[in-house]
Amino acid sequence: MIAPYTSFYLFSFSGGQSVNISTNASGSFSHVIDFVKVDDTAYSWSVVATGNGSLNVTTPSQGTYMLRLRTLWKGSGLNS
Numbered sequence: 001m002i003a004p005y006t007s008f009y010l011f012s013f014s015g016g017q018s019v020n021i022s023t024n025a026s027g028s029f030s031h032v033i034d035f036v037k038v039d040d041t042a043y044s045w046s047v048v049a050t051g052n053g054s055l056n057v058t059t060p061s062q063g064t065y066m067l068r069l070r071t072l073w074k075g076s077g078l079n080s
Contacts, residue, residue, distance in 0.1 A: 017058070029050065
């Protein structure tokens with residue numbers, strides 16, 4: 001049985017940095033990769049993936065960014 005799961009990570013980046021995020025989930029496991037500038041949520045990027053996923057971002061400005069990985073497993077409460 002797959003458990004509902006969300007994970008958060010904080011990182012500091014300079015403006016203009018390339019950030020490449022890759023995920024690998026077995027089978028047909030659907031998940032979301034979110035990347036958000038903490039002090040300005042106008043800068044946010046997301047992708048929904050099944051199995052492997054990737055998100056490539058160039059940071060617009062210096063600051064703290066949050067990476068959130070979350071499940072879209074049916075019944076987890078996170079699939080809406």
